[in-house]
């Protein structure tokens with residue numbers, strides 16, 4: 560084993576160990592008593608159920624990450640990467656198409672495993688806790704649509720990257736960076752109108768009183784909103800949510816039907832105000848800029864490492880290629896990505912506090928936001944006592960109790 564192999568192996572094992580340790584710490588952090596803040600919305604049964612749900616999802620996470628680790632290690636050290644390469648080359652295409660075939664084979668393999676866990680998660684665990692609304696038909700159609708989108712959108716962009724890396728010389732990374740940036744901006748722009756409707760229905764709000772309350776609010780904060788929708792989240796799950804998507808004139812806010820059903824109008828306005836806060840505080844723009852800069856760094860480092868013979872030796876490859884170099888660089892780069900991810904997680908949690916603050920100060924109604932958060936946590940069986948290490952590794956939002964306590968500190972003028 561050479562030094563590339565050792566770096567990748569050690570990180571893969573470390574990543575697994577940290578994830579497993581965080582999951583176990585999280586389970587041990589459960590407390591018997593329901594936090595007093597939640598007593599008016601939660602009850603004992605619901606609280607017990609949330610702990611059973613946490614135990615079930617943590618167990619599944621441990622099993623799936625163990626299986627994935629074992630499969631990766633066996634595949635790697637049995638020479639699987641080289642074996643699939645021989646299959647792809649056997650098709651007799653040119654280098655770019657051979658690369659796409661290589662990725663397609665590997666994606667199909669990893670999809671088979673992840674689909675198994677996804678089936679179990681949806682139809683056993685989510686079903687047992689009363690969340691699942693997905694029919695087998697929806698589940699299968701979703702998989703087909705995602706695979707088709709991966710071919711239609713992913714194929715050309717990955718093909719383009721492989722082509723540039725193979726033909727454009729030392730500046731290839733710059734072309735790749737520019738190309739992928741344009742692609743991402745394009746997807747962000749068309750996702751709300753072209754992609755999301757493939758999976759869900761977006762209907763205008765029927766409840767006129769709610770619609771008026773939301774529009775009054777968005778006018779009051781100078782956030783003209785032409786697109787306010789109800790999304791049929793209940794097609795897949797009884798869990799509820801809301802989100803903001805797109806930019807410019809195409810921006811839209813979607814409220815899940817499951818959210819509308821269980822919340823009062825002031826609570827829903829508070830949720831919309833939180834989403835508007837993300838926009839007004841430029842969180843969406845900042846995240847976009849960070850991810851584009853990150854892409855530049857990644858492509859630059861890729862250009863330094865992609866043709867190192869040691870990377871191909873680490874995976875027992877008989878022939879070097881641009882596509883395999885791209886894949887192995889991805890594995891070598893994973894630690895950098897993880898560290899950046901931890902930083903982005905911290906930023907995201909800070910932004911959630913800011914969006915809550917924006918919501919509370921612009922609506923002047925902290926209680927509505929607090930009630931909405933309590934109901935959301937109850938209806939989604941959130942873990943009320945996540946371990947700080949788990950939060951640090953995996954949470955994009957602060958724990959709900961901390962959000963509520965932060966809101967209670969806000970002074971309204």
Ligand SMILES: [Zn+2]
Pocket residue numbers: 833834837911914
């Ligand atoms: Zn948020």
